[in-house]
Amino acid sequence: MSPELILTVIAAYSALLFLVVWITSRNADNESYFIGNKSSKWYIVAYGMIGASLSGVTFMSVPGAVATTQFSYMQVVFGYLIGYSVIAMVLMPVYYKMNLTSIYTYLETRFGNASYKTGSFFFILSRTIGASFRIYIVINALQTFVFDAMGIPFIITVAVFMVLILLYTYKGGVKTIVWTDTLQTTFMLITVIFSVIFISDHLGIGLGDLLGKVMSSDLSKMYVDDTLSPNYFWKNFLGGAFIAIAMTGLDQEMMQKNLSCKNIGEAKKNMFTFSIVLVVVNFLFLVLGAVLVFYATQNKYGY
Amino acid sequence: MVIDPKHTDNLFPDIALNHLGPFIGLLFLIGLISAAYPSADGALTALTTAFCFDFLRLNKKPDITEQELKKTRHWVHLSFAVILLLMIVLFRVINDDAVIRNLFKVAGYTYGPLLGLFAFGFLTKLNIRDKWVPVVCVISPAIAYFINENAPLWWDGYKFGFEMLIVNGCITFAGLALISVRKNQSVSNL
Numbered sequence: 001m002s003p004e005l006i007l008t009v010i011a012a013y014s015a016l017l018f019l020v021v022w023i024t025s026r027n028a029d030n031e032s033y034f035i036g037n038k039s040s041k042w043y044i045v046a047y048g049m050i051g052a053s054l055s056g057v058t059f060m061s062v063p064g065a066v067a068t069t070q071f072s073y074m075q076v077v078f079g080y081l082i083g084y085s086v087i088a089m090v091l092m093p094v095y096y097k098m099n100l101t102s103i104y105t106y107l108e109t110r111f112g113n114a115s116y117k118t119g120s121f122f123f124i125l126s127r128t129i130g131a132s133f134r135i136y137i138v139i140n141a142l143q144t145f146v147f148d149a150m151g152i153p154f155i156i157t158v159a160v161f162m163v164l165i166l167l168y169t170y171k172g173g174v175k176t177i178v179w180t181d182t183l184q185t186t187f188m189l190i191t192v193i194f195s196v197i198f199i200s201d202h203l204g205i206g207l208g209d210l211l212g213k214v215m216s217s218d219l220s221k222m223y224v225d226d227t228l229s230p231n232y233f234w235k236n237f238l239g240g241a242f243i244a245i246a247m248t249g250l251d252q253e254m255m256q257k258n259l260s261c262k263n264i265g266e267a268k269k270n271m272f273t274f275s276i277v278l279v280v281v282n283f284l285f286l287v288l289g290a291v292l293v294f295y296a297t298q299n300k301y302g303y
Numbered sequence: 304m305v306i307d308p309k310h311t312d313n314l315f316p317d318i319a320l321n322h323l324g325p326f327i328g329l330l331f332l333i334g335l336i337s338a339a340y341p342s343a344d345g346a347l348t349a350l351t352t353a354f355c356f357d358f359l360r361l362n363k364k365p366d367i368t369e370q371e372l373k374k375t376r377h378w379v380h381l382s383f384a385v386i387l388l389l390m391i392v393l394f395r396v397i398n399d400d401a402v403i404r405n406l407f408k409v410a411g412y413t414y415g416p417l418l419g420l421f422a423f424g425f426l427t428k429l430n431i432r433d434k435w436v437p438v439v440c441v442i443s444p445a446i447a448y449f450i451n452e453n454a455p456l457w458w459d460g461y462k463f464g465f466e467m468l469i470v471n472g473c474i475t476f477a478g479l480a481l482i483s484v485r486k487n488q489s490v491s492n493l
Contacts, residue, residue, distance in 0.1 A: 001320070001328050009329060013336050030372050034352050052345055056338040064311035076465060090425065102356035110424040112433030118440050119420055120357035122413040124350055128383075129410035131346035132390035133403065138339035139391065145320065154395055162343070162388045169344045170380050173351075177344055184337045191334030195319065198327050230464035239465025246414040246468060250421055253349035292314050299322075 006146045013187075014164060017180060024179045025172030033173025034101050036260030040178045042270035045257050048181025049274045050281055051188050052254070056138040059188070062282070066289030067296070070221040072231040077282045079240020081275050086241070087249035088271040095255065096264040103255050123252050135161070174260050181257070192284050199291045203298060211287070219290045343387065351380045415447055415468060416440035419475025429483040439478035447471035 031037050065073060095103055104123065108116035139158055147157050169176065200210050214220055224231045248254040261267040319331035355361045359379070361372055394403050420440070423431070447470055454461045463470070 001325050001332075005325070005329070006332060009332055010336055013333065017340060030369060030376065033348070033376060034355075051337070052341050054338065055342050056335055059334060059338050060312045060315055064314035067311050067314060079465075091421075094425075101362065102353050104353065104357055106424065107420055111420070111431055111436065114433045115420060115431070115436040116357065118437045119417055120353050122416055122440065124353055126410045126413040127346050127350055128386060128390065129406060131342055131350075132387045132394065133407045133410075134342040135339060135387065136391045136394040136403070138335055138342075140395070141316070141335065155392060158388060158391050158395075161339075162384050165340065165343045165347065166381065166384050169347050170377055173348045177341070177348055180344060181341055184341045187337035188334050191330045191337075194330055195315075195327060198330075199318075199323065202323060228461070230462050235464050235466045239468060242418065242469050242472065243465060246418045246472070250414065250417040251349075252353050253345045256349050256352060257345075288315070292318055295318060295322075296314065 003146050003150050006142075010142075017183060018168060020179050020183060021168040021172060021176050025176045028172045028175055032175035033171075035256070036174040036178060038260060038262055040175070040257070040260040040262075042261050042266040043273065044182060045178050045261060046270040046274040046277070047185055048178050049254070049257060049270075050277055051183075051185030052181045052257070053248070053278065054188060054281070054285075055134045056141075057134055058285070060137075062285045063289035063292055066219055066286055067293050069231055070219050071286050071290075072222060072224050072236065073286060074222045074283065075224070075231070075233050075236035076240035076243070077279055079237040079242075080244040081279065082237075082241040083244025084248070084271055084275040086245050088268045091245075091249045092255075092258065092267055092271065093264055095259060096267065100259065101256075103250070103252055103259075120252075123250075127251075127253060174256055178257055178260060189281070189284075192281075192288050196284070196288050196291055199288075199295055203291070203294055205294075210291075214287055214290045217290065217294075219293055347380060347383055347387070350383045351376060354379050354383070409448070411468075412444035412448055412471060415444050415471025416475045418468065418472035419443065419479060422472060423476055423479045427483075429480075429485070431479055432482045432484065435482040436479070439475060439482060443475040443478050444471055446474050 025032070029037075062073060094106065098106060098109065100106065102120065104116055104120040107119045139154075139161060143154050143157055147154075168180070196210070197207065200207065205213060224233055224236070226232060258267050258270060261270055316331065320328045355376055359375065361367060361375060397403055416439075420436070423429070447467065450470065451463050451467055454463055
């Protein structure tokens with residue numbers, strides 16, 4: 001792939017993104033930024049949250065992990081379902097009842113000011129490190145594949161990227177983000193689905209036979225009963241449940257989108273739809289992983 | 304199996320970009336770019352919201368005008384963008400995969416105290432000595448990290464996985480129980 005082609009793709013994607021931003025943030029005020037004027041459609045939020053809960057890191061790690069841990073990641077994913085139900089049935093009703101914008105305000109009401117500040121500070125600390133890590137992984141990859149060859153220094157790449165992000169978020173906030181998230185979900189799904197189709201075609205496996213072939217191979221092993229393994233069923237399942245509660249339900253970024261729904265009824269519908277679809281999407285990522293391993297094995301390909 | 308278990312992260316990128324021609328490479332690239340933007344935009348917005356509400360208390364200032372609020376919000380937003388930029392450059396300067404991954408893992412430990420705090424709030428009716436909460440919330444993840452690092456030594460090679468978060472949350476919960484007061488006792492007397 002030529003660097004020009006890659007640059008064109010990046011520019012085209014950014015242009016599409018700015019179009020979405022322009023359409024959704026024209027009449028934005030502070031209320032739109034913080035809470036999306038409480039008028040986000042639940043199905044739009046649900047669809048966008050799929051993409052938002054997968055990052056560039058999952059994108060690279062989840063399919064690859066099939067080579068070593070098969071489909072055992074599904075144990076974690078089923079655990080997520082339990083966690084998301086707790087969020088929808090226990091946490092969200094309280095958030096809506098208290099009419100929160102920052103979810104950490106709950107801690108102030110329940111315990112006091114120091115608890116409140118601690119909770120919020122821990123979120124800020126964790127998100128700052130987490131977000132910069134995720135952006136770094138992707139920008140670093142792009143730098144290696146494209147910009148180094150063009151002689152553009154890393155600092156310029158990062159600066160341009162951050163300026164682009166600033167330009168499109170400072171105005172619309174959450175109101176815009178629920179829409180840009182849908183763009184991400186769409187392109188991620190397109191990438192995963194077409195990669196599966198393309199690689200299995202390359203291997204001469206028809207789409208009809210694909211699922212059967214994957215499921216009958218050793219790779220599709222989901223259940224781990226070895227209690228000493230880090231992937232032992234109960235560790236993964238319960239770990240997954242609590243990861244969902246903490247990293248989605250107690251996380252301002254994920255909950256802020258939820259809180260932009262009209263009312264608790266719609267927010268619950270959003271959460272349950274999102275949960276089910278996320279299971280399917282994660283399964284797709286694992287199928288992609290299996291197909292990649294088939295390819296690697298057939299082509300005697302290694303590192 | 305010919306795949307090195309340490310480098311499974313490279314499986315998809317490498318096959319997509321180097322082995323199957325430009326179409327699938329392009330697909331991979333689009334997926335990657337579309338994953339990068341939302342990692343930044345959602346975080347910036349949530350960080351700005353948390354800071355404006357929780358630390359600047361903008362919602363508690365009744366006389367603040369829509370215009371002033373907007374101005375402050377823009378400044379906070381810009382500041383977080385600069386902080387993220389500096390962090391990314393710092394990662395690049397460190398340039399050590401293991402160190403950076405560890406830092407990311409440590410950031411995950413902050414969810415333990417959040418889990419403990421909310422669980423204690425929802426599951427008990429106890430009050431706590433509020434001013435001691437920061438202490439509990441700093442010590443708990445430190446203990447959790449210490450257990451995680453020593454577990455293989457103490458328990459015959461046991462390695463924690465996803466369940467570490469539960470342990471972390473339980474330690475915070477126990478810490479909060481230690482600084483709790485009975486319901487009929489007024490916290491202000493302490």
